[in-house]
Amino acid sequence: MSTKKEYAIKVDHVTKKFKIYYDKANTLKEQLVFWKSKSKVEERTVLDNINLEIKKGETVALVGTNGSGKSTLLKLMTKIIYPTKGKIITVGKLTSLLELGAGFHDDFTGRENIYFNASIFGLTKSEIDDKVDDIIAFSELGEFIDNPVRTYSSGMYMRLAFSVAINVNAEILLIDEILAVGDQHFQDKCFEKLEKLKHSDKTIVIVSHSLDSIRKLCDRAIWIKDGHIKMDGEANLVIDKYLEECK
Amino acid sequence: MQLAKNLYNYRELLKSNVKKEIRGKYKGSFLGVLWSFVNPLLQVAVYAIVFPYIMRVQTDNYLIYLIIGIIPWTFFTTVINQGMITVRMNAGIIKKVYFPREILPISVALSGLVNFLISCIIILLFCIFGGVGLSWHLIFLPIIAIIQFILTLGIVFALSAINIYIKDTEYLIAFVINMLFYATPILYEATLFPEKIRWILYLNPMTQLIDAYRNIFLYHQVPDLNGFIYLVLVAVILFFLGLFIFRKLEKGFAEEV
Numbered sequence: 468m469s470t471k472k473e474y475a476i477k478v479d480h481v482t483k484k485f486k487i488y489y490d491k492a493n494t495l496k497e498q499l500v501f502w503k504s505k506s507k508v509e510e511r512t513v514l515d516n517i518n519l520e521i522k523k524g525e526t527v528a529l530v531g532t533n534g535s536g537k538s539t540l541l542k543l544m545t546k547i548i549y550p551t552k553g554k555i556i557t558v559g560k561l562t563s564l565l566e567l568g569a570g571f572h573d574d575f576t577g578r579e580n581i582y583f584n585a586s587i588f589g590l591t592k593s594e595i596d597d598k599v600d601d602i603i604a605f606s607e608l609g610e611f612i613d614n615p616v617r618t619y620s621s622g623m624y625m626r627l628a629f630s631v632a633i634n635v636n637a638e639i640l641l642i643d644e645i646l647a648v649g650d651q652h653f654q655d656k657c658f659e660k661l662e663k664l665k666h667s668d669k670t671i672v673i674v675s676h677s678l679d680s681i682r683k684l685c686d687r688a689i690w691i692k693d694g695h696i697k698m699d700g701e702a703n704l705v706i707d708k709y710l711e712e713c714k
Numbered sequence: 715m716q717l718a719k720n721l722y723n724y725r726e727l728l729k730s731n732v733k734k735e736i737r738g739k740y741k742g743s744f745l746g747v748l749w750s751f752v753n754p755l756l757q758v759a760v761y762a763i764v765f766p767y768i769m770r771v772q773t774d775n776y777l778i779y780l781i782i783g784i785i786p787w788t789f790f791t792t793v794i795n796q797g798m799i800t801v802r803m804n805a806g807i808i809k810k811v812y813f814p815r816e817i818l819p820i821s822v823a824l825s826g827l828v829n830f831l832i833s834c835i836i837i838l839l840f841c842i843f844g845g846v847g848l849s850w851h852l853i854f855l856p857i858i859a860i861i862q863f864i865l866t867l868g869i870v871f872a873l874s875a876i877n878i879y880i881k882d883t884e885y886l887i888a889f890v891i892n893m894l895f896y897a898t899p900i901l902y903e904a905t906l907f908p909e910k911i912r913w914i915l916y917l918n919p920m921t922q923l924i925d926a927y928r929n930i931f932l933y934h935q936v937p938d939l940n941g942f943i944y945l946v947l948v949a950v951i952l953f954f955l956g957l958f959i960f961r962k963l964e965k966g967f968a969e970e971v
Contacts, residue, residue: 485969486969494880494881494882495880495882496882542968545811545812546812547808547809547810547811547812547968548965548968548969549965549966561812563811563812565810565811566810570806570807570810570811582726582730583730585726586724586726586727586729586730587727587807587811587813588811588813589723589724589727589813590726591725591726592726592729595726
């Protein structure tokens, strides 16, 4: 009976192709004039027939060299972009930290941005009211929270963004290369928080190049190479193999 | 169904977006939000001077006649103009976060509706002090306003999505709206046209809408039933057609924008 609910993310025969325009025809005239010169468009297959199942409660890392397609896979999971072929099913509320501070308004104060950012993640006012103190405490911004965000240093900005995203209580958390947030103290804190989330029943997918933290945090790693899954298994095992090839 | 569920789940985002639309537009100006009411009034002032004196229009209560035409028209055009570019303007968050994309055009249309309902106070004031008075027919106002909202939203759904793929849409529509202004009896009366060709004017849903507004504000009449049925039909068809186009195109927003 529970077979249906076992997975949190299911990637089913997914292929993603991007159209590379060398000179994109944006206006009607250009489209009419250049409609025959198809040579300007090139299709690039970024992900080729990926099959993947991530179980509920797993902490999974995606590793691979630059341009291997791991970030694209993560974007597909968040439904920012859609697969060319195949489909992706996610079960439960999903939060993504692809880029910190997406949707922040520079003129709004930190507190207002917490409300705005959390509402993008689909929270209601009362839910945010309950969490706002936790978020502020976690960000350690103190009295700066009521200053406009444009006066923040980049570190403070990141801390606020990370605090919002990690406190929205999603069942699935997708993180892209942002473990290096803030100073050492804050990094440790983020790491601790992720460890804690890991031991609750949250599903976490991380794209990262800091392999040491992956070893500590993840039970499973998926190595993506040129749009294919090269290896999928226990984190240390996969990372060892990956490092071997990188040499 | 999906639409209703999304809107319910993301109601906080919708709310703050509507607020942003209403406040953000005139941000930094001295009069702020007041501009959305001053603007149509200034427009009315121009026409009220030009038409009776230069063009010799002889409509009773011409000033009120004008206002009841201009204010719904402003509702229509501001929503179209702002809605058309809303997806493009929000490219930043579209590329980075998932949220139901339809929130964007809906926020624009909702902020337009709120603005319009507040602007209706101006119409009411003119009716009271202009000697026309008020009547129970005003109970039709919310219904007509909602029909206009649905109709405009449908158009905005389609245009905001198409505009991502073909940027010309923006310029083309600006022209079409300009034309439509003269194809709608806002400045003149429909009876100006011989009865044989007048029906063409009434194919334009904006004609029907403004007619309905004038009936309830100015003539103290129940809106014309046939026109009303036609309006509801057009609004519903445009809404679902627009939503369909939006759904077809929204998957490519993050890549194309």
